Every structure is written in structure tokens, then in C-alpha cells.
Amino acid sequence: DSGVTQTPKHLITATGQRVTLRCSPRSGDLSVYWYQQSLDQGLQFLIQYYNGEERAKGNILERFSAQQFPDLHSELNLSSLELGDSALYFCASSKTDYYGYTFGSGTRLTVV
Amino acid sequence: AQTVTQSQPEMSVQEAETVTLSCTYDTSENNYYLFWYKQPPSRQMILVIRQEAYKQQNATENRFSVNFQKAAKSFSLKISDSQLGDTAMYFCAFKGGNTGNQFYFGTGTSLTVIP
Numbered sequence: 001d002s003g004v005t006q007t008p009k010h011l012i013t014a015t016g017q018r019v020t021l022r023c024s025p026r027s028g029d030l031s032v033y034w035y036q037q038s039l040d041q042g043l044q045f046l047i048q049y050y051n052g053e054e055r056a057k058g059n060i061l062e063r064f065s066a067q068q069f070p071d072l073h074s075e076l077n078l079s080s081l082e083l084g085d086s087a088l089y090f091c092a093s094s095k096t097d098y099y100g101y102t103f104g105s106g107t108r109l110t111v112v
Numbered sequence: 113a114q115t116v117t118q119s120q121p122e123m124s125v126q127e128a129e130t131v132t133l134s135c136t137y138d139t140s141e142n143n144y145y146l147f148w149y150k151q152p153p154s155r156q157m158i159l160v161i162r163q164e165a166y167k168q169q170n171a172t173e174n175r176f177s178v179n180f181q182k183a184a185k186s187f188s189l190k191i192s193d194s195q196l197g198d199t200a201m202y203f204c205a206f207k208g209g210n211t212g213n214q215f216y217f218g219t220g221t222s223l224t225v226i227p
Contacts (some may be wrong), residue, residue, distance in 0.1 A: 003155070033215075043203065043217040056214050088155060100147045101215060102205070103157035 003027065006091050006104035014112055018079040021107045023091030025072055031055070031094045032074040033101065034066055038087040049074055079112045114139050115201035116206050119208040123132070125194045133189045133221045135204030143209035144178065151220070155181050163187065163193045165209075180221075191223075199225045 003026035006032040013019055025032050045058035049068035060066075063081075068074040076087060090110050092101035115138045125131035137146070148160040163171045163180050171178050175195075179188045191198055204218040 002158075042219045045214050045216075048214065058214060090157060092157075100145070100159050100162055101149075101157070102159070102203075103149075105154075105156050106153075 002104065004029075004091060004093050004102050006089075006107050009105065010108045010110075012110045013081060015081055015083060016049060017081050017111075018077065019081065019109065020061070021076040021078070021089055021091075021094075021109075022073035023074045023076070023104055025047070025074070025091075025093030026095075026102050029093035029095050030072065032072070033067055033094070034060075034076050035090040035092065036087045037090060037100045037106070043090070046076070065105050067104060078109070081110050085109065086111045114206050114208060114216045116204050116218040118202075118221050119203055120221045121219070122199050122222045122224075124224040125191075127194055127196060129194055130190060130192045131194055131223065133191075133202050133204075133223065135187045135189070135218055137185050137187065137204075137206045137216075139185070139208060140208065141208045145207040145209070146178075147205040147207070147215070148176070148178070148187075149188045149203045149205060149217075150198075150200045151203065152197075157174055157203075161189065194225045196225050196227060199223060 004025040030051045033048045036044045046060040048056040055057045066076045088106045090106045117136045144165045146163045150158045161173045175192045201220045203220045206216045
């Protein structure tokens with residue numbers, strides 16, 4: 001157990017639907033990062049939150065949004081889902097730059 | 113933008129042998145961090161080893177060591193005494209000291225340890 005908790009582990013949904021992925025960072029970590037891992041594009045950075053504030057934004061589609069709550073857990077909302085959104089979505093947290101990321105086990109999203 | 117290149121999509125090694133995975137990166141920064149992550153079939157991303165750019169000494173973690181060549185912008189991972197459990201995808205990652213908090217990942221090298 002890495003200490004970063006992601007739920008659900010698997011999600012199957014239809015095109016056009018909306019889903020919410022949840023992440024609880026490791027105790028003491030203020031930063032939460034979301035990454036998308038698809039077969040043909042590797043790990044793509046989506047967005048980062050630090051202590052409730054958006055800190056950095058990567059290749060996140062307008063259909064996607066995220067937030068970090070006062071208890072530091074984060075949610076990634078994916079709407080108007082398309083087949084191409086099928087991927088593994090990772091959440092990671094960090095304490096400092098030196099220690100790198102601690103990843104959750106990911107949420108496997110399948111859009112049918 | 114920072115780029116991380118892993119030029120070996122797939123590699124294999126005999127059990128107990130040594131293998132080296134390559135990684136190069138491009139940056140104009142002087143202070144940064146480099147990492148190797150392992151992703152086994154369980155898909156969990158596991159930090160293997162880290163290196164700070166200002167440290168000349170190569171990092172070592174048990175059977176894992178790196179060859180950090182700052183001038184050449186090269187960061188290779190050496191796995192000694194390979195074990196079956198080392199079979200995984202390995203990702204090289206770069207974190208700049210001055211470019212926000214995003215990590216940049218390479219496309220990965222799939223390593224298979226052959227019994």
C-alpha cells in the first residue's frame with residue numbers, strides 16, 4: 001500500500017456519460033497530481049493541486065475538471081466521455097520535489 | 113518544454129544477469145531531479161531510484177544503480193543480478209527545479225527477465 005488511495009479501481013461507462021474519480025493523498029502530502037496513461041501516449045500530465053489551489057495544468061481537456069478539497073482529497077471529473085478517454089488514470093502525491101511522486105494504484109476507465 | 117527519451121521500447125535479460133536501460137533528457141536548467149519508476153503487471157507505479165542533478169555521485173539502491181552524465185544529459189539505470197520480479201515497464205522521469213511541479217516521463221522500456 002503506497003498510502004495514496006484511488007477509487008474506484010475499475011469503471012465501465014458509456015459514451016456521453018460523466019464519471020468522478022477520487023484520490024486521497026498520502027498523509028502529510030499537500031500536492032496531488034493527475035495523470036492519464038493510455039497505450040499509445042504514455043503518461044500524460046493532466047493537472048496539479050497544492051493545498052486546495054490549482055498549481056499547474058497540463059494536457060487536460062475542457063471536458064475534464066478537477067478539484068482538491070479542504071481535507072486534501074481530490075476528484076477528477078470526466079464528462080461527455082468518448083471512446084478515446086479509455087485509459088488508466090493515476091493520482092500521485094508528493095511531499096517535496098526530492099522524494100518524487102507516490103502513485104496510487106490507478107483507476108482503469110473503459111468507455112464503451 | 114522538457115523532453116525525456118527512452119530509446120529502447122523493449123529489452124530482455126537472463127535471470128541473474130545485468131541489464132542497463134537508457135534515458136536521455138533535454139533541459140536548460142541546472143538544478144533538477146531525475147527518477148526511475150517501475151510499473152509491473154499490477155500497474156502500480158513504484159519509485160525505484162532518484163538522483164539530484166547537483167550531486168555528482170551516482171545513486172544506488174540495492175541492485176539498482178544509475179549512471180548520471182550531466183553534460184551528456186544521460187541517466188541510465190543498471191539492474192544487477194536481475195530477478196523475475198524485475199519484469200516490468202520502466203519509466204525515466206525528469207522534474208525541473210524551476211519549471212513548476214510537473215514530472216516529465218519517457219515512453220517507457222518494457223523489461224522481461226527470462227528464467
